[in-house]
Amino acid sequence: MARGNTRQRIQDVALDLFADQGYEKTSLREIAERLEVTKAALYYHFKTKEDIVISLFQDLSRPIDDLIAWAEEQPRTLETKREILRRYHEALMGAAPLFRFMQENQATVRELSIGDHFKARVITLTRLIQEPDLDMVDRMRCISALFTMHASMFFMQNVEGDPEEKREAVLEVAIGLVTEAHEGR
Structure with missing residues (x-):
């Protein structure tokens, strides 16, 4: 998958989780799990x-x-x-x-x-x-x-x-x- 598409998917999933659960209650681990990628793969695009x-x-x-x-x-x-x-x-x-x-x-x-x-x-x-x-x-x-x-x-x-x-x-x-x-x- 192209980098731009991955970045967009991360943003979309994170935004959904932030809106549903709240920013504070959402972890990078949850975002990675929802995307079905490792935290390391997520870190490649976003550190925090x-x-x-x-x-x-x-x-x-x-x-x-x-x-x-x-x-x-x-x-x-x-x-x-x-x-x-x-x-x-x-x-x-x-x-x-x-x-x-x-x-x-x-x-x-x-x-x-x-x-x-x-x-x-x-x-x-x-x-x-x-x-x-x-x-x-x-x-x-x-x-x-x-x-x-x-x-x-x-x-x-x-x-x-x-x-x-x-x-x-x-x-x-x-x-x-x-x-x-x-x-x-």
Whole structure:
């Protein structure tokens, strides 16, 4: 099996175990057993549980960093801001298991300082979807657009309905907030 595939399998299994049992209660031995590999084989890729979690956040950050780089090169139009939200929503959907981990293991996220890295990206995205001269209510609308997406990662799983319809609804609400903030100017 290729190294990249093994690394991904380790991350997936570890994330499942961390979410189900908690980070603290999961051992490298359990991860290796679930993968049906030796601890030595696991060590080849990751020396500690912390290394696994950090790698997961780095993988999540890559598409967000790419989005930020793209957004900073675009004209500051309403359509660009809508596209930022669409692309960010896609990145979040791809990271749904990581959000489950974050919800279930908040103390670990704080201890590893990975939350600070994520927070910095969210602040940058907030800056990119609003204009500096917006009044406080409209700035709050822009901030709320991102947090609508974040909250949906946790709460929409408890809402009855078609998953695709729920994803579209979240994106529509977020885009509506940014549109209202910019069209009311």
